[in-house]
Amino acid sequence: MDKLDKYFKEQLTDYNPSADEWTIPDEHLYDQAKVYFPKKKKRSFIFWILGLGLLFGGFSLGIYFSLYKTDSLVSDNTVSLIDTHQLISTQSNDEKINEEIIQSKSTIDNTKAKHQTKESYVTLKKESSTYNKSSAVKNETQISSENKITLTQKTSALNIKTSLKNTSAYNTKKQEIIKSENSNTVPTLSQVNRIGLLSGKNRIVEYHRTAPIIKLSSIEVIKKIRPYYKEESGVSHVYFLANFLDEMDLSDESVMELTKFSGKFKNINLNYSKYIHNRWSISSGIYFTQVNIDLNFSVFERFTTEDIDAFINEEFDDITPRASNQNKLVSLLPGANVNEGDLLNLRGDVQLQLQAIQIPILINYHLNKKNLEYLIGGGLALDYVFADQSAIDLEIYKDNARINEPFVQERQKENYLSYSIYFNTGVRYRISPNINVGFQVKLNLNELIFSGLEAGIYYRWNRTY
Amino acid sequence: MLSMRYGKNKMQGEDIFQEGMIQIYNDLCQFDSNRSNFSTWSSRIMIHTALRYLKKHNWANSFSDIEESYDLYDSNENIFGQIAIKEMTLMLQKLPLGYRLVFNLYAIEGYSHKEIASQLNITVGTSKSQLSKARKQLRHVLESQLNVSKHG
Numbered sequence: 118m119d120k121l122d123k124y125f126k127e128q129l130t131d132y133n134p135s136a137d138e139w140t141i142p143d144e145h146l147y148d149q150a151k152v153y154f155p156k157k158k159k160r161s162f163i164f165w166i167l168g169l170g171l172l173f174g175g176f177s178l179g180i181y182f183s184l185y186k187t188d189s190l191v192s193d194n195t196v197s198l199i200d201t202h203q204l205i206s207t208q209s210n211d212e213k214i215n216e217e218i219i220q221s222k223s224t225i226d227n228t229k230a231k232h233q234t235k236e237s238y239v240t241l242k243k244e245s246s247t248y249n250k251s252s253a254v255k256n257e258t259q260i261s262s263e264n265k266i267t268l269t270q271k272t273s274a275l276n277i278k279t280s281l282k283n284t285s286a287y288n289t290k291k292q293e294i295i296k297s298e299n300s301n302t303v304p305t306l307s308q309v310n311r312i313g314l315l316s317g318k319n320r321i322v323e324y325h326r327t328a329p330i331i332k333l334s335s336i337e338v339i340k341k342i343r344p345y346y347k348e349e350s351g352v353s354h355v356y357f358l359a360n361f362l363d364e365m366d367l368s369d370e371s372v373m374e375l376t377k378f379s380g381k382f383k384n385i386n387l388n389y390s391k392y393i394h395n396r397w398s399i400s401s402g403i404y405f406t407q408v409n410i411d412l413n414f415s416v417f418e419r420f421t422t423e424d425i426d427a428f429i430n431e432e433f434d435d436i437t438p439r440a441s442n443q444n445k446l447v448s449l450l451p452g453a454n455v456n457e458g459d460l461l462n463l464r465g466d467v468q469l470q471l472q473a474i475q476i477p478i479l480i481n482y483h484l485n486k487k488n489l490e491y492l493i494g495g496g497l498a499l500d501y502v503f504a505d506q507s508a509i510d511l512e513i514y515k516d517n518a519r520i521n522e523p524f525v526q527e528r529q530k531e532n533y534l535s536y537s538i539y540f541n542t543g544v545r546y547r548i549s550p551n552i553n554v555g556f557q558v559k560l561n562l563n564e565l566i567f568s569g570l571e572a573g574i575y576y577r578w579n580r581t582y
Numbered sequence: 583m584l585s586m587r588y589g590k591n592k593m594q595g596e597d598i599f600q601e602g603m604i605q606i607y608n609d610l611c612q613f614d615s616n617r618s619n620f621s622t623w624s625s626r627i628m629i630h631t632a633l634r635y636l637k638k639h640n641w642a643n644s645f646s647d648i649e650e651s652y653d654l655y656d657s658n659e660n661i662f663g664q665i666a667i668k669e670m671t672l673m674l675q676k677l678p679l680g681y682r683l684v685f686n687l688y689a690i691e692g693y694s695h696k697e698i699a700s701q702l703n704i705t706v707g708t709s710k711s712q713l714s715k716a717r718k719q720l721r722h723v724l725e726s727q728l729n730v731s732k733h734g
Contacts (some may be wrong), residue, residue, distance in 0.1 A: 119689070119717060121689075121720060121721060121724075122685075122688070122689035122717070125670060125685075125689055125690055125720075126689055126690050126692075127672075128667055128670055129587065129667065129670060129690055130669070130690060142585075142596065142599050143596070146596055146600055146603070148598055149598045149600055150599075150601075150603035150604050232650055277610070399621075470659065
């Protein structure tokens with residue numbers, strides 16, 4: 118390697134940056150490069166609000182359904198209890214059945230005995246006939262005696278003949294039972310019923326036992342008719358989600374954007390609800406809210422001169438929505454110029470005070486279980502807003518030097534009428550028959566700043582079924 | 583610093599640095615500390631960025647032979663200790679693009695002529711020729727500066 122090469126290499130690779138500060142790139146080079154770094158996707162404010170709402174709604178539903186399930190289990194247990202009761206009664210009926218079986222068996226045994234009597238009668242008759250044939254002379258007394266016996270036996274035979282039919286049928290049935298006895302120690306009720314000796318009542322018992330179908334009507338008897346209150350009024354406070362952002366730093370360090378937000382909120386709501394059904398209610402009331410916001414920003418944008426005016430008239434208007442920035446143009450300082458793609462730093466501070474009176478009309482759906490009630494609803498609110506925005510001095514910097522003439526936006530006050538779309542979900546807990554406490558997430562889809570977590574206490578009256 | 587050596591002036595050096603930073607940030611997930619240290623890895627990215635940048639701007643005809651306008655001077659060790667890094671960087675910046683690139687890559691980064699030829703899409707011979715001319719020009723400038731400082 119050439120000495121020149123070696124010297125250059127040593128000098129330019131093993132240098133000490135602190136000794137030669139000129140080798141350290143200017144700070145603005147990092148800033149300019151950072152603008153092009155892939156930005157992490159910012160999760161917007163609405164994402165957090167909706168996420169929180171869904172989480173809370175899901176949590177409330179979870180509580181509700183877990184309680185509902187417990188109740189169902191109680192109901193199921195009740196059904197099981199009925200079933201058990203029926204089984205017990207079936208068992209007691211079985212005892213009756215067994216008794217009947219024993220009685221039947223006893224009858225059968227008697228019949229069997231009669232059958233044996235008949236056999237002896239036939240034998241006797243044969244013997245008697247033989248006797249008549251062999252002995253020509255018969256004692257009249259014997260004859261009459263024999264006739265007497267014959268008459269008695271004929272009557273008996275008649276009875277036996279009748280029983281014999283049953284006996285024959287019995288034998289068939291009994292064989293069936295014996296067969297089943299070989300497989301099952303206890304004959305099934307259907308088998309016993311088939312013998313034809315059981316009463317109709319017992320047949321029903323068997324129906325319950327073999328197929329314990331519980332009709333819904335039997336559960337409905339257990340179910341209580343739930344009373345509900347037709348009217349409710351209460352007072353609540355919304356802890357606005359932006360309260361969590363108190364002194365929040367919204368800076369995006371990757372693009373060196375500094376945005377500080379601080380908000381102070383006051384709120385009280387008076388509510389009235391009318392239940393049109395045990396699960397549906399319409400609620401209204403009046404909400405009073407006061408918001409004080411302080412937004413301090415320092416953002417980097419690439420602009421042309423035209424873009425600056427567009428920014429003032431469009432984007433800056435979004436930052437200060439209540440101010441009228443239309444047709445305001447930014448004047449650059451003499452000698453300052455902005456070229457296509459120049460990175461500019463815009464700085465400003467906005468203080469905004471909002472006072473709102475809202476009259477909502479909301480429809481809610483209620484699900485009750487024990488002392489807990491889950492509700493979900495939504496509706497519209499009429500808003501009357503007083504806005505007071507402080508004067509703003511927007512500063513534009515290029516390479517850390519201010520390039521614009523003072524751009525002062527005067528203090529502005531405005532009253533306006535607007536509307537909001539509300540979505541709410543939450544739970545109520547009954548602390549006494551008439552008094553509830555409630556927590557719910559309220560989302561104002563138009564003015565997210567009015568979204569928050571509401572806590573309140575409510576009184577109900579006018580109980581009905 | 584590296585980007586300054588590749589640019590023809592401070593502005594180009596800053597542009598290269600900026601693009602290099604973006605590239606480093608984007609490729610950060612690909613950095614493997616087991617394979618190389620960060621300074622080597624980032625230097626390599628910076629060099630590639632510089633080459634890409636210069637190719638985009640005034641690459642064409644940069645490697646054609648330039649009329650030699652400087653006398654060949656013998657190397658003089660004494661002159662080396664008398665110039666500051668900033669001046670050395672400025673000297674490099676004043677070199678024609680082809681000379682500058684090849685000298686940077688060969689003498690300072692340690693690439694071979696074959697690698698340089700491949701990177702710059704030139705022949706090995708051109709690379710050697712450009713290096714030789716870069717050296718001559720640098721020596722000439724160094725001598726001139728030395729004379730100025732002696733007589734001034």
